Amino acid sequence: MLTFTEELVLLLNDEDGVPLLIRPDIAACALAGAVLMDLAFDYRIDTDLDALVVHDQTPTGNAVLDRLLAKIAVRAEVCNTKMWIGVLSTEEAPAVHEEVLARLVERSVLTVRTGRIPWLESRRYLCGDGETAQKIRQRIATVLYSHDIPDARDVALISLLDACEILPEILPTQELADLRPRITLLRKMDLIGREVAAAIADIERSIIQAVRDRAARFRKLLLFLSAVAGSAAGATFVLPRVPVADSFGAALRMHLWFDSGWQLWTGYALLALASAGILAVVLMKVRRIARFGGHNWWRLAHAGLGVACVLALFVHTGFRLGANLNAALMVCFLAVLILGGIAGVCNNAAGELRRMGVPPRVRIIPMRLHTVALWPLPALVIIHVLAVYLY
Amino acid sequence: MSRKAFFRAGWVLMTLAAVGVALLWMTVGGARRIFLIGETTAAHHQIELACESCHTAPVFAAAATAEQALNKACRNCHEDELAEADDSHPRKMFRNPRMAVYWDKLDARLCTTCHAEHRPEITRKGAVTVAADFCRACHSEGDQDVRTDRPSHAGLAFDTCASAGCHNYHDNRALYADFLAKHANQPWLTAAPIHTLSARQRTPAPAGETALERSDALAPVAALTDPTALDQWTGSGHAAAGVNCAGCHAPEVAPDAPVAEVEARWIAAPPLTVCRGCHKAEANTFARGRHGMRQHPMIAPPRDAAKTAIGTVLPETIVRWLADAPHPTRMTVREARLPMRAAAAHKVLDCGTCHQPHAVDVGQAAVKACVTCHDDPHSQAYVGSPHHVLWQAEQSGAAAPGTGVSCATCHMLKSERRGVIATSHHQNDGLRPNTKMIRPVCLDCHGLGFAINALADSGLVARNFRGRLAVHVQSIDWAVRHAASETENTGR
Missing domain, CATH: 1.20.1420 (A middle domain of Talin 1)
Structure with missing residues (x-):
């Protein structure tokens, strides 16, 4: 099963492996949020209004998440979710992106296509199995277009994509306008345990705030x-x-x-x-x-x-x-x-x-x-x- | 190497390569037209690629040094002219420390203060690149304020000083107050309107001892079969002066050499150097005018890429690629900035373009050669003008020598030195500004007042002086009044 971060990285490229037109700082915010959501779903972190705290330092088995979990754990200074999103998006997002791409290639989810000139490294990441990214998109579409009760992780992913304004790059603009009531409804659904739900909601709020701040600033x-x-x-x-x-x-x-x-x-x-x-x-x-x-x-x-x-x-x-x-x-x-x-x-x-x-x-x-x-x-x-x- | 790194490295390398090639073009040899910052003035456009003629400072010289070198180059070519014109504002006057107060306003020590090159937007008539009222810089304050010194000048705008036909910055030989007062009240036409030097020049001289006849022609047999050329030479000034065919066509051969030797060293079309051998003064002045300025001795030759410091270490192929193209030594009519006849565009200017060396028809060089190429209103209006009618009368023998006025009469200024009359081939010498023609040309036939007014009337000039005057320059009236008041003051 793929993590939030891995699914997000897959969605940041189109079918041809070409990166979507998303501002680098917004994409970095999305990556930071996805990492925190992964840690929250694995019960490693919890949040309240004043602080984001680590309540379980046990490794998750995912090298990227474990590295960042350790980084959050050792920080003596008390930081809230918004501050962590700021720190991770500026300091870690590019590295996280590279590491996740490497992991996906290693697991044959992605394949690397190099440029035509042999000694010139121009890499493009294509879906290795041709299905995984497509399945994620189909899953999102299913959640948005049906009236079934969705999976909590899918709702969280949609919320993340919506908060970071990535959904408009995946779905046609007109359809997105029609789907707006459904997205609002999904974000209000109480599908997970209270503790995790609170943390995810806090992360979503913080991401929305961070993205809005960044997008609106100047x-x-x-x-x-x-x-x-x-x-x-x-x-x-x-x-x-x-x-x-x-x-x-x-x-x-x-x-x-x-x-x-x-x-x-x-x-x-x-x-x-x-x-x-x-x-x-x-x-x-x-x-x-x-x-x-x-x-x-x-x-x-x-x-x-x-x-x-x-x-x-x-x-x-x-x-x-x-x-x-x-x-x-x-x-x-x-x-x-x-x-x-x-x-x-x-x-x-x-x-x-x-x-x-x-x-x-x-x-x-x-x-x-x-x-x-x-x-x-x-x-x-x-x-x-x-x-x-x-x- | 990543794609980004490749492109970045490529960018840096291409930038360095472009800069390197440009630097080689600038310092070693090669095309330099791309470095021209603006259209060159009509005065210098023919030599604009001989950059070192003017830009003589060493590479990366300080700004002050470069400016001094640039101005030295101006003087190299124009200093003699200014001296001949009795320059009213000579450089030496402004080098005096007492004039330092004016240096900040208008630094008249430097030619480039008023004549900046490659600045078409601010280049005015006479290649002047300062505003027309530049006299204001020095003559609007204190002792130098002309408006307080001369009541007649009170209320005059400074942009009229040079434009109204009253003053020139450099050459005021025909415009200074005493001269104006002395020549006031002259009739528009003198009693004997004859251009004296032209008259003397055109009066046929008696045949001298050295004069040659048809039978004296020293040329290969084949050349002697051309009766037209032979006829023309027989009646020409060359034959009258004892210059045989071989004198031009085989200049290396002794006058008494046998025909076989003449034939062996015969040149069908003698180069300019042959003409210059005898006509030094004409050749020198020709090189000072627009027609022949590419032959001026101060024009820098093309750079020898192989001899430069960088050229010595570069491969021969690159040095050959960098070599400057030879500078054209002659102007073509096509390059002229004035309106020219399309049919003459291919013509190349040298002695033979205007002069037919075998012909006796002086009208060829004096009129026909000019109107064959020049197509401006003044030239077009010449045929049928009062001056042309007089010229035709003289040519037909109906009028005395010197009464006719050809193009050359006005534009090829004549001078006499030690009894020898020389015709300057610096054909635009009298046009910068046109009042320079007054003393050597106009005053032989016309009164000063008429001459000044006529030359200030641009419409009349365009019509080649057909019609009536529409301009009255008040300078003579003011000079007369000023002289009268001076006399009155002296009397008191």
């Missing part, structure tokens, strides 16, 4: 910043350029855009902001650094730096496209900013886009193009700087 601000950055960069192609000053004197625009000394410093400021923007994304993916401030702060920093880059680009160029290499650099920079803005909007308005029927494969396109547009940017910037110093 959402509007991120949406605003992304829209501002993208549209301001896009406006370059529409708005007329700021005209050249007709009278001699200390016109700021003449200094900014035609004085090589001023351009040097505004250029360095732009370079610093762009580098910081890229660094924010890189650091967001480094586990030990990302836990400082959380995923959303790094996303906010990235979006904020994107807007700052648009402003700095205006100060540096007046949105003049330039010629030759400079034109290539400017177009590349603007493409990165515009696509970044669109990607930010798609990311932070995922729910709205889902309801509008925009499929995940379309929603991910701006993000991928944003990354592709970034490729030539460092080379163009370095050549631009070298050309400035050489000529």
Whole structure:
């Protein structure tokens, strides 16, 4: 029998082994919740309003769960469920994901398909028996579409998927809307023992809270910043350029855009902001650094730096496209900013886009193009700087 | 290696490779057009890929050093012109520490302060890249405030200083107050409207002792079978000056060499160097104008990739790939920024483009060669203009030499030194700005007031001076009034 965590990991990929379009921090929350639910169903942990406590340290026989059980047990500080979800999602989720995938491969539930280039490890996890993941989906569908009394674990899994907004990625949006009363009913069912039920309910509440906190935190601000950055960069192609000053004197625009000394410093400021923007994304993916401030702060920093880059680009160029290499650099920079803005909007308005029927494969396109547009940017910037110093 | 690691490594390697190739193009050899930051001015676009002509500073030199080197390069080519123009704002004037107060406003020690290259958006007429009222920088305060010194200038806007036909920054030889006052009240046309130097040049000189006749032609037998060429040479200045066929077609051969030797070293189409051998002054001035600037001695040659520090350690194949393409040494009509006739686009500019070396028809180089290529309104309007009518009269013999006005009369300035009249082949010398033509050309036939007004009337210029004047520049009136008040003050 598979654990919650293993079933969740199986559901995080589609039939072709392609990961679903779920925000990494939300998926991490789901994994942390699944681990706690597994431990609760095995009577290893209990929860109350103030603390999550280990009342049985006996190993479960599952290496992943036992490792995390030990981690929870040795912690001297008293933490409640919400705090543990925070800790596990930032510190353990990627490792748990890898370990669970390895276990599933070991048990032939999944098979690994490597990339076409032999020495290049590009792994995709496919269902080894072709049935297990399908059976889980069928089980969920059966619970949702029938009026039978479901299994407690299935209800808990559905609640977890619903709390983490993974259900919309599995079920068609319209059907999900019709099923909403049934999901609400299922979550209210008292199908398990009181102690476990209390713990599961607490975990669900904490996950919902954590996911909502994460999803809602800075959402509007991120949406605003992304829209501002993208549209301001896009406006370059529409708005007329700021005209050249007709009278001699200390016109700021003449200094900014035609004085090589001023351009040097505004250029360095732009370079610093762009580098910081890229660094924010890189650091967001480094586990030990990302836990400082959380995923959303790094996303906010990235979006904020994107807007700052648009402003700095205006100060540096007046949105003049330039010629030759400079034109290539400017177009590349603007493409990165515009696509970044669109990607930010798609990311932070995922729910709205889902309801509008925009499929995940379309929603991910701006993000991928944003990354592709970034490729030539460092080379163009370095050549631009070298050309400035050489000529 | 994971897919992510592969792509990251690929990204880094491709970035480094692109930067490396660009650095090689910049420092060793190869295509550099992509590094141009903007369209080059009409003055320099022909030599825009000979970067080292202007960017002479060492690699990664400090900004101040690079700027100094850039300005030194400007002076290398233009200093003589400025000296000839009796520059009103010479660099030495501003290097004086007493002028330091102006350096922050408008650093006139540097050419690039007003003439920044590759900045098409701010490039104005005359390749000026500062606002038209730049005189304000120094002449709007204290002792230098022209509005308090000259009552006539009170209330004038600074953007009219140079645009109204009154002042030029560099060349004011025909515009300074004393000159204006001296030449005030001149009639629009002089009593004897003859361009003196042209008249002297075009008056046929008596045949000298060295003059050659048809029978003297020293050329291979095959060449002598072309009667047209022979006829043309016989009546040409070359024959009159004793220059035989072999003088150009076999320049290495002694004048009294046997025909067999001439035949052996005969060149069907003599290169420019042959012309330059005798016509040094013309060749030198030709290289200073737009027509021949690619032959200017200060134009940097293509880089020799093999001789650079990096080139010596690179494989020969790469060095060969990096080698700079040879710089074109001649301009084609197609490259011109002015309107040109499509049929002439293929023409390449050298001596033979305008001059037919065997022909005696001076009108060919003076008018026909110009209008064959140039297709702007001023050129189109020349045929049938008052100047053209006079030129036709002179050509037909109905009028005296020097009365006709060809394109060359105005645009190929003539000068006399030690009794020798030289024609400058720097054809745009008198156009930057056009008031430079007043003293050497216009005043031979016209009064100063008319000349200034006519040249300031852009419509009249476009119509090639057909019609009536629509512009009156007040500078002469003000100069006369100023002189009168000065005299009055002196009398008191």
